[in-house]
Amino acid sequence: MKISEICDILEGEIICRADLTDTQVNAACGSDMMSDVLAFVKEQATLLTGLVNPQVVRTAEMMDMHCIIFVRGKRPTLQMIEMAEDRDMVMICTELEMFTACGKLYSAGLRGGSGK
Amino acid sequence: MEESIKLHYIVPGDDFTRAGAASGDVKRTLKELGVSPAVIRNVSIAMYEGEINMVIHANGGEIDVEITGEDIIMTLRDEGPGIENVELAMKEGYSTAPDNIRTLGFGAGMGLPNIKKYTDEFSIDTELGVGTTLNLRVHIQ
Ligand SMILES: Nc1ncnc2c1ncn2[C@@H]1O[C@H](COP(=O)(O)OP(=O)(O)OP(=O)(O)O)[C@@H](O)[C@H]1O
């Protein structure tokens, strides 16, 4: 699934790197615990989170993620947006809550990134 | 690679927002060297977990990285409180992180087991009141 399709499904707003929304995403993972993302996600995935701090971008960086989606209307800080731009990551904001956002993406065919 | 590359980082203990900067730099260096994405991912995740631990549990520290033709060797040294029971600390889900760390997205007790999982060699030297050193090695092949 393309990042642009994900954004449409979530009625999201692209925050940065709109030039990269043709990138394909294979899997997704929803968590506010970066520890769990680092421990359980195996595939190159997209991250859905309600957590807002620079370690969200760092975690995505270490996991080779191309896209971060902020749920529940959370907004990344300017510092986080600059970090994402540097790292070729798309950021998307959606008003949807985590459960609904994940459910919509799952219904559209996207799967979890842990292989389970 | 003829000669090994040596990198040194100081990890400040008072700035959570900067934690992971050293790991990000190593990741970029390995990419430039053309190391395989799978190896880079293993190194990045292991080092990042160690770097975060230094900041949240030990008030910062220092990291040495050596990249040879065969291995990536990481040494993470801190002068924090040390680990009382290493066997317990290695258990998935064991964490002494306070609640404010959990609101930052860490403290699930997954870091050390994850470091072990992503490295080929792993050892901890630790002494209470003196500090902790993590010795990590990832094979390039
Ligand atoms: N450098 C360190 N200095 C002192 N204690 C440490 C250090 N690293 C780990 N520990 C201790 O070992 C425990 C387990 O570490 P581990 O990285 O597995 O989990 P965590 O850091 O608590 O949570 P997570 O890694 O999931 O965010 C920590 O809670 C802490 O008590």
Ligand SMILES: [Mg+2]
């Ligand atoms: Mg940890």
